[in-house]
Amino acid sequence: MNEIYIEKPIGKSIDIHVMRFIVTSLFITTIYLFSFLNSSVYYIDDIGRVITGGWGWLGNGRPFSQYFFQFLTGNNTVDIHPLPLLLGVSAILYAGWHIYINLFPNSPYIGAAAFAIILINPFYLENLSYRFESMMMGFSVGLAILSAIILSKISPLRILISIILLFSMMCFYQASLGLYLTISIIVQFSVLLKSSENKPFLDRYKHLISSAVVLLVSFGLYKLIYGDLVNNNEYDRLHSQLIPFSYEGLIILIDNINRFYEIIKLPIIGHNGYFYGVLLIGGFTSSLFLAIKLLALKRWIDSLFLALAPFLVVIASLITLCILKEPVFAARTFIGTSGVLLFFFYSLYYVGRNILALPVFAFLFITSLTINYAYANAVKAQQEQEYLILNQLAADIKTEDASINEIIIIGREKFSDKGLLSTNTFPVIQLLVPRVLNNQWYWGYMLLKHHPETRHLKQYKDASQFVVTESKLIAERSLYKLWICRNRFILQFK
Template identity: 25%
Template structure:
């Protein structure tokens, strides 16, 4: 017991820190690897070894898969890319920990871990193709923050290149870089950096992000589809559009705070406030002029709303606003900020008290395993649906030989009844899953059915226009109609989850 107690408080070497992060990062993705579920875009990519990342401004994601598969396409090699990204993340978190704490203990290692244990990042990692690239963009951002070199030209150039690389992997990672810059300022104030040093830090970071963005524009924007670059319509109440977008993000974030999560994060917030007060007292104790103290205090205060805004960040300003959990990478930095300030407050009381930060981390790890089970249920349901459709189409010759079968586009929140209990107890799981369809047309070629297409230009004519005709096939979740050489699959939505009795 004594040795274990000593281990909790002793200084760790770089190798021990890396081993800790390797175990922690792998543990977080184990449920996703075990589920092995092809998530949304993975279906068409795995069928055709498809790319199409360059037109989304993610040229380096495309190059990553070209290099990794030794081909000009992207054959499915999951989970190898995720394992590579996880190893890279363990190294990046080690570097960040040593950057924040030159003499790290186990409690210090807990502070940057939310960059990986971000609950909303689970949706990013659900993508077997895109997830590893998104994780590598996070790695590039961390290395951009921690890079140090005596040469001024390298100190300016290398982080800029890393930022451009991160943006070329996933543009939303810019939110993480800007958020970590805010944390750098708070760290500098806590370590009593002089005002010229703090001012230099701000200048360097602004220069790095500007040059990095320009490099990215030169390398990737030329390949990007035009609709991906459209910003908000500034002639039509842009502030109202921003307000609406922020409100939609807030509605989604609130889903996380349910049950025990509410109390855990409330306690974390209280500790962070105590740490913020402690940081404010250090500003008052500085041997600076009163205007400099006021300016430093104001900058520290401004970092808090800025980090909150960066939860969705740059995504708020695009006309094609996406409120999906995968765009909330900035929430990780908000968590790291709360952890850092909480560490300051708890360490002031006792050196081992910051180990209590393991509690919210365990809550997020628990959410990861719960989400993994939901993915497994979804995989079982999707496989059953696929086999049912395959059997019905194959066993009816007119359907098998139809020129085309239209699959209606029917969205519902109630398809996955098998996970209703989990959704009720952890509402954020439904938001993370983000699957509101019964079946994707691109799934059917996996079982030899090639004449089914998703109904797009027909604007749901299948769902509303053929229900007066007798169905050739009728199942609990769908009906199949046949008119001449064309078939129509019409979905039948299940009862809402709230109507069930347990």
């Protein structure tokens, strides 16, 4: 049989395997999520939503995100943290269960580790940080995994269900598409390894072919039904345009690849980052070893696929971002890299079993856990600094003309002193910790609404054309200077 399946054991062995997977997964999840469960941080978009109660997801082409949250809280984005986080992670855990039974049958501890690999990706820390959107992002991750895994056996019904799941994923959060592609490659990789005979090409690669069909149909339906939502939103229209098929497009593609590379290497160059390197090198070597074994059996095409698989998963994880003219260079869009880590873990496990896989995972988990808690403290310290700035700003403007209601922010706030050691030790934290008081960034102006004495200040829309002349310095603090120029405040960071 080529298909991936699990033979259900009878009697008490069912309970033993199920309980081991559940208990281990919940233990890992509890430790990893503890820093988020009691967090009081409002992360980027949360800054505005907790004040205005606005949605915005429908205009972002994520209608299911808005509909589901409206089902929970009515017409306002009520802060119900940590419920959204728990629901989102539960969806990932459910998908992790299917990874376990399809890729690691009867190995509950390894299955729990595979689930955790998806969750402990350092880039996914940003997704977990949102008080509202963590749920939708978690749903999209779970749907991406399930839509690929369900095609481990091919039937018209399974293909239809996969299309529905992938379409739903896009309606929650489109950035998980890279994860769908990587999981599809992993399942095809597994099918070839478990195949005991050289069946016809179409039969051996029917999972990959079906995955491609599902992708095309789901994407077509999404564009047909909800494409106008994206086209009518300036932000999404900007960040969804494909690069042109020209020399200019090639230059943009190369630049995107370089910029993504600079981001991807951040966890590796940090403290203990070599554990990520060990996983990548070990998984890559294992994949080549398995390819050579198939080559000895004269399975030429299968051997080539296994040899190329490490490169294919890396490409698949970021291809949907690299081909965009203006991609979002933020950690939250790197969901596909969780699939890369899972592939190398699976490859390493298939060759070395528990002897190699469990120690590598243990060190990787400890490293990711350390980054997690260091990040949690750094982002908390950054918010404390921002509220300190608000308090100082409120005191500085109190003695000035009350009719002044516009402000221009120039420069960017520094990293907090408490968080500097974390950002220096783990460079990826620099990417994760937002500094929202940053020039004309919208969320910096929304932060002003968190203080009763500054909430009346509005963003000056034509700040890019504003020329500072005859300005009056009214306050100087350790982090900023405050000026008045032509009946407007100017907040200038040092």
